[in-house]
Amino acid sequence: MTKRALISVSDKTGIVAFAQKLIDLNFEIVSTGGTKVALEAAGIQTVGIEEVTQFPEMMDGRVKTLHPKIHGGLLGRRDLPTHMNAMTEHDIVPIDLVVVNLYPFKETILKPDVTHEEAIENIDIGGPSMLRSAAKNHAFVTVVVDPSDYDLVLSEYQEQQATNITTRQRLAAKVFRHTAAYDALIANYLTEFVEEAEPEKLTLTYELKQTLRYGENSHQNASFYQDALPSGFSIAQAKQLHGKELSYNNIRDADAAIRIVREYEHPTAVAVKHMNPCGLGKGATALDAYLGAYEADPVSIFGGIVALNRPVDLATAEEMKKIFLEIIIAPAFDEDAFALLAKKQNLRLLTLDFAGANQVKKETVSVLGGLLVQDIDNVAEETQDWQVVTKRQPTAEELDALTFAWKAVKHVKSNAILLANQSETVGIGAGQMNRVGSVKIAIEQAEAAGKIAGAVLASDAFFPMDDSVKYAAEHGIKAIIQPGGSIKDQDSIAMADKYGVTMLFTNIRHFKH
Template sequence: MSIKRALVSVSNKEGLVPFVQALAEQGVEIISTGGTSKALQEAGVKVTGISEVTGFPEIMDGRVKTLHPMIHGGLLAVRENESHVQQMKENGISPIDLVVVNLYPFKETIAKENAAFEDAIENIDIGGPSMLRSAAKNHAYVTVIVDPADYSKVLEEVQQNQEVSDETRKKLAAKTFRHTAAYDALIAEYLTSMVEEENPESFTVTYEKKQDLRYGENPHQKAAFYKAPLGTKTSIAQAEQLHGKELSYNNINDADAALQIVREFTDPAVVAVKHMNPCGVGTGSSVEEAFARAFEADPVSIFGGIIASNVEINAAAAQKMSEIFLEIIIAPSFSDEAKEILTKKKNIRLLTLELGEDKKQEKKLTTVRGGLLVQDEDAYGLDQANISVPTKREPTEKEWEDLKLAWKVVKHIKSNAIVLTKDQMTIGVGAGQMNRVGAAKIAIEQAGEKAQGSALGSDAFFPMNDTVEAAAKAGITAIIQPGGSVKDEDSIKKADEYGIAMVFTGVRHFKH
């Protein structure tokens, strides 16, 4: 369809003036509102004010200006419908062929610290989405643009063909409805949180594309990475990549898993992850000490792993890390010396990310075929738990430290999960098993002789005393678990029989 008349009203004025100037040079009449009209006039573009078209002033602080039959009639009329054309003539309505609109900055407003509710409400656009939806519905005759990135494509077609193709109009219409849907979803999410509605009758969320991915979990699967518009700052989606090839689908999943674990710690900590589970976690007085322990925890599985640190990577740690093949290293920062050492490896990805305290809780979304499961994040910490010691012996000070480490790690491991810890590091991890004693046997086998004097953490209660029996035979001296089984007493008796100190938390950490 040819473009003779355009309505332009934007908040984001990036690239607007040259685009509209080029349209005007093609003989297109420009209609505009408020600040957009002023900006175009200052640039020397002849503009028809919206009030000149509607015959009605902009009122109520600009809340009402485009909601008028002279506008929407010009947008919605079916040009090949004789009745529509006749009604346009009778009412003095002229068709509008192009709409260039982007919306009030609602997202930017609520992103501000201590954003006022009143400001958020005032930045809910009404006229803009209405014009966009009208134009997109009638895309057979109207071209609609919501994104400055599309200016050049439309202009090219207008200059070459004096019209915009059907294919382009359809694509722009689809993009417009995605845009308005995302805008409304963000408003709905904000207002729903304001009234503290837990599980609304419909669940609307929106995400913005961060990047296309080469493929998904496997090369035959297509994939892309999206980020929440106002997501937590401690998300992998917010990380800055300093070096290396682009992240893959599996890299992102593993990096997210590593970040969730390392955020549990305040002292220097390093987490190594393979296939969404930690293969080694170490803490220490320095990052190099923490990495040495994470490496020692499982020097085989760490090969090709993802590393996350909660403190800066220094030269000493970087040197040790450079000696093995790692896919990714994530940290708040890298010293200049560390970057020099690590960037010698062409493909290793180095990412920086703010890892300070982030109290923002996000919903955990899990898709099932044809449906979606929604739950709160598992942000429950040991300091919130109702700790009790049902055994005759209480843990020693050292055992308490090992138990705390085990509990911080086991909540992030696929269930059924068992973790063994000792001397500020994991020494055995049993993940994703169909029975709990099976997970314990895997962790114990991995730990070998190191299991002597270690602590065991379990993500859920013991249905029988067989896990305690296996732990005792391996020389484990302390256990932390939720408790709550009908057979708790059997496990307590078995622990007392072997002199094991056992702690109940009252909190389960299943992770499927």
Template sequence: MQKRALISVSNKTGIVEFAKELAQQGIEIISTGGTRKILEEANVPVIGISEVTGFPEILNGRVKTLHPNVHAGLLAKRSEESHLSQLEEQQIQPIDYVVVNLYPFKETISKEDVTFDDAIENIDIGGPTMLRSAAKNHEDVTVVVDPDDYEQVLNELKGNGISLELKRNLAAKVFRHTAHYDALIADYLTKQTGEEFPETKTFTYERKQTLRYGENPHQKAAFYAEPFAASSSLVNATQLHGKELSYNNIQDADSALQIVKEYDEPAAVAVKHMNPCGVGIGETIFEAYQHTYEADSTSIFGGIVALNRTVDADTAKEMSQIFLEIILAPDFTDDALEILTAKKNIRLIKVSTELSQPEPQIKSVGGGVLIQDEDRNELNESDFKVVTERHPTDAEWKDLKFAWKVVKHVKSNAILLAKGSQTIGIGAGQMNRVGAAKIASEQAGVKAKGSVMASDAFFPMDDTVEAAYQAGVRAIIQPGGSKRDQDSIDKCNEYGIAMVFTGVRHFKH
């Protein structure tokens, strides 16, 4: 019996050439709607779907392949005599190849002016049903959903026939494809309802690149992107120079990018191991970078720097004086690129630093995931409460607000010292708060005199205030909320330190 292929594609890339090759191999081609028209115009012999079903395409194309003559032809097992005899009784011919891809739902909802009705009409029903039928019966049916696979299918077809290994690989790709498709639809419709944490949640990602390895050389890794990631996310960045990013590079670069987005004024951030080692703001991006470098000129070596303004020649010259893994910025002047690309190993990344819409944060745990809103609590000065006798000076207020934006990006327990629009000491990821304070104070050294302190969570006792006083801190910003807040307030009053409560905690694990 002559072999049959059913072709119905939204993405018509390469389909005419592929169909011609199938026809040359003696395969009879069935097609629908727009695909049929294109094949006929290219003089490819085609049978219309209605000739197979004996039923017209109806409901503006909503129903055309949903018919037993199609699905029995796909699902019948060739090794089952009862299946074949039933096909013969019903005068149904088997379908041996299915070449289908789906209505462009993702592309449709990506449009700014998309209406709900447009989105609904671009939910494919017949396509996924055919794909799933064919993929379920992949031992007997070759199913192709991706134009990139046309060449391999033809090569095997012209050789010894389609191998079971290729059929199985293609079937697996089909179910990945339909799962991805359905996840996009489910997410879109769920967002229309406003439900934040539904009873089930299916996330889907698209592979951006495979990586040489993960956190360590013995760990495999790949980089996947959300389908609608913001322009100011790393997945939509443009790499202008340097070798591919590694797993750790991507994590660090994302950390730097999230911090620099906090600032409207020119800002620069240096990151090592997902913690900031220096943050600075200034009147110009050159001044901001200088503050960042001076914040910790040791730790910045081999680090990642993100800036929220175009990198100019002067800033590029400064950065070229030390070894940096990556520089991220909204843009680079031609002169800056000429200076920085002279360094072979540096990676230059062009990416928007505009604050994007909040996105859910996902963290894997054994057997599951945790999902939470992004920590996007905006700085609300009206919620700040001075709880001490002494109030911060204007200069201290400026530094306190600067430090509060940074400390939420430091691993808990976190203590940060700042002065003059730059961080001067950061204690990150410690098991107790006073330990983090001592690390930050040691790092700051004599620069700590007259500085401010920010803490990501409340002080459980007054020992952190004691450490602040010993370092020379003059003002503290922290959430408050401890049962022993008054002990810390009293200690601040004793030492003449101003303390501000924000009422907001910023744990980062």
């Protein structure tokens, strides 16, 4: 008995070979447009859609498959006499197999010079309608949206002249995922086009990039999904050159590392552990920057992740090779540097294009039962907008160190205190429940390393009490930067003046929860 297949694909990968095997299995093929041309050019006989509908394509192909003789053939239930009688009465032939993929909307809007008109013309209407009709009636119809499923479908037809119901169910679910993602891309494109800031429905779609070995802990399953419209500057788009695959914690730490290092224009390196920077360094070269990050905390960097905003040269690689690192991320690796580092079998080496570092505008965080959406903390800050609120003015060296520290502290878990000089961090207090606790941790670290002299202090939020200022001043800190905004600001200012400390207010808070 002859079966009918409807084939209409934009992605023609493997379609000729697939269609030929369907012919061998006694299928009649109905096709449209470019697919029909491609199949017939390969010597495969097809039935044109107009022959089925007895109605011509029109409006530049916008209207061709939206017809009862198509959707009746897709939606008619073979187990209901009323449906079968209606099909007979109206000369509707059942369609057993649908092979459809959609206009390349995603590829179109990713083009840098795409026009709005071009984007709109690449919104597929007939394709999703056929897919949804076939998927709804998967009890009787096999629907294929992905060329990777051609072999599975063929093997079942070859073995038993039909597909299994479990296969049809899985393919139907895949279709609805596919059309949902397609519609989400269209919805997001049009939402951005009309500049709707807070749509009543948030339609997000992601694509599986990697099945992870496990999650945060070994008993947790995990997967890595990337944006359907990928951002160039993201860990999802980094290119792994060497080493074993990234883990869940690797990915989160690497994300934190690239967020930090993108803040700086000078050669800068950061070492990250558990999503907090443990050391940050800047200098004239990549080597200077890395050594600064290493010397900032040579204990915590062990087993950490290092990101640089400059290519890794041989001299830098030689220093990196001396310790155990999980990952190194950079724009590039010189050939000899890569050869040296690649001798470490498990060290992951990743490259990332830093050109689009500020491309992403929004970020999401999941909570139980919901999702938080906010702007990326990418606010532009100018030092001339900062306010010196104390009697003592900062020196040029202090202002340089304060600028370096302020860019870094916003990436430390709150309550966050960061001590630094002009070229490296010297003490970091992260994630404490009170601010003076973070101050004490940071100062203890700097004193233990013998680097407290000349260090400045950055706080991600205001001081609700003057105890943090007092403690810092008593341990030699002469310059502090903080947002200001506490009802007790004057107490902190007075304490700074008492100890001859300069204090700057930025009027911008950088909590990181």
